[in-house]
Amino acid sequence: MHTESTTIVIIGAGQAGGWAARTLREEGFAGRVVLIGDEAHPPYERPPLSKAVLAGEATPESVHLLDAAAIAALSIDWLASARVASIDRNARQLMLADASAIRYDKLILCTGGRARELDVPGAGLPGVHTLRTIDDAQRLGPALKRDARVAVVGGGWIGLEVAATARQRGAAVTVIETMQRLCERSVPQALSAYLQALHAAQGVEVLLGAAVTSFVPAASGGLDVMLSDGRSIPSDAVVVGIGLVPNDELARAAGLECDGGVLVDAQCRTSDPDIFAAGDVAVARNSWADRRLRLESWQNAQEQGIAAARSALGRDIHYDPLPWFWSDQHGTNLQIYGVPSPSHQMVVRGDPETGSFVFFYLDGERLVAALGGNAARDLRFARRLIERRTQVRAQDLADPGVSLAKL
Ligand SMILES: Cc1cc2nc3c(=O)[nH]c(=O)nc-3n(C[C@H](O)[C@H](O)[C@H](O)COP(=O)(O)OP(=O)(O)OC[C@H]3O[C@@H](n4cnc5c(N)ncnc54)[C@H](O)[C@@H]3O)c2cc1C
CATH class of the missing domain: 3.50.50.60 (FAD/NAD(P)-binding domain)
Structure with a gap:
């Protein structure tokens, strides 16, 4: 009461x-x-x-x-x-x-x-940013100038969105990721490959399997981002986006x-x-x-x-949502419904090269996850198919001629 x-x-x-x-x-x-x-x-x-x-x-x-x-x-x-x-x-x-x-x-x-901080020498230097709050965004924004050299440490969602926005503002951007593919913890291989191609097409340099060992003030101004393989990336600003x-x-x-x-x-x-x-x-x-x-x-x-x-307040609640996440990068709206796993059968509709596509994930004849780019309408119907546990055939999902609404 x-x-x-x-x-x-x-x-x-x-x-x-x-x-x-x-x-x-x-x-x-x-x-x-x-x-x-x-x-x-x-x-x-x-x-x-x-x-x-x-x-x-x-x-x-x-x-x-x-x-x-x-x-x-x-x-x-x-x-x-x-x-x-x-x-x-x-x-x-x-x-x-x-x-x-x-x-x-x-x-x-x-x-x-x-924001998780990178535990390496120089991580506290001015010019090394993280992005979680309005105050962080206000500090970082002015650094993303035309022709500024921006190093983004971490090829996850926040890092990739910052990379896309920095490119949009005319900066030269390098993404440094320790894993062998982008967003490895959260998306299947097929979407990682799509993201890599999308960023490369927009002029973002993506370094995979690259570990940052320190940040060092550069004699000419800015910072050098030192990598474990001996390379250094000269930068005017660094954004660390390595998780939460x-x-x-x-x-x-x-x-x-x-x-x-x-x-x-x-x-x-x-x-x-x-x-x-x-x-x-x-x-x-x-x-x-x-x-x-x-x-x-x-x-x-x-x-x-x-x-x-x-x-x-004592109301009767049962909270168990179908997970949904979206991201916007380089003019592409990406959405993910459900939680794809490597054990699911993947079916492709559309063509990632055209920028509009859906990857469906099936457990037997049941659709369990769907993700895609610039395909909001198809994904809305996919969400309903997932939530209603509808039985579907892989060939229908793959065929753009078959209306998902009819399924
Ligand atoms: C840059 C950025 C981009 C994002 N983009 C997307 C996106 O495109 N799509 C999407 O689905 N999600 C996105 N997200 C994720 C989404 O914004 C978060 O999931 C959401 O903000 C979580 O809300 P929350 O209230 O749980 O936590 P928060 O928003 O982190 O709020 C928690 C608040 O509690 C305060 N606090 C903590 N401890 C204490 C304490 N002891 N005393 C008082 N106050 C305290 C914190 O300072 C903070 O203000 C993004 C997140 C970020 C940072």
Whole structure:
């Protein structure tokens, strides 16, 4: 039962936290909502930071999910630039870094993650950037000038999006990746090959199997990126995009079960029944992947933030989304539904060389994943086929003459 004297506290005023706070009010919760974030900005969406904001085509304010007036209108107590230092579960109380205390009845952890840093000499030099926040994007943007030499360390999603935006701004870009293919951790070989060709066609130099050993200030200005094979890449700016570290330290220190993030069930509930978690920090079993996943995506931040808030109010929740991720690079919109695995049969529709294609992944006669470029309509239908567990024939998927809508 929730009364006006009930307090629900949300730690982390990012996308998941913003949606959780808004949802509590939309569900009619009349108690106190406290939203605590250590950034100065109101909750915002991060995807444009590597795209339109970095390209100078959108303002930082345009990515705000809620502005200060909307937060006030929802009667949310928003504590900006405030860091939660610890959780005392017995006292149901949080300690902030300034030593003030806040009591809670229910707690929602939306602490997201931070950019992983490269542990090599010179990683702290000015000119070496990471990209997670609005402030990071504002520092990096001016460095992506026409003819600037930009080295991107890490050929994952963020690195490739930064590479595409830097090229769009006229910079000379080198991507340095330790693995033998791009986005190796998250996509099948076929998409890695497509991404490599896409970037090469746009003049991005891609170095695979290349490990950075240090960054060294160059006599002529800028930095030399030193590689383990003895090469050095002269650069005016470096962007390190080597993944995310989940901010689960608070939860671990409070004794909540964690495993590469905070473990939650389909009700977004942690191992403490009064504490919920959502977004990039949460790890949950996903039936579409048949294993635990920590989803780092816009879709999950929003939907799990909503689900956690509803669950905290005692609503009946079963959160088990078909994972969806998108990226925009060099004018190509890429989307991935589901979790492809090497054991699935791959079927191609369209032609990657034309820029419009879908790779379907089948488990027997069941479509389990689909990904593609500039094929939003086909992918929308593919999503329905996956979610409805429709039986399909490989030859129908491969034939552009067969309408997916009819399947
Ligand atoms: C540059 C970039 C591009 C992206 N592009 C895409 C894309 O194209 N498609 C897609 O699907 N996804 C994309 N994503 C991923 C998506 O933005 C994230 O999955 C989403 O932002 C996660 O939201 P979140 O609320 O869980 O975490 P976050 O947005 O990280 O928010 C967590 C907040 O909690 C704060 N916090 C942490 N600890 C504390 C504490 N102790 N006290 C107070 N506050 C704390 C953090 O500082 C942060 O403000 C992108 C991400 C980035 C960074």
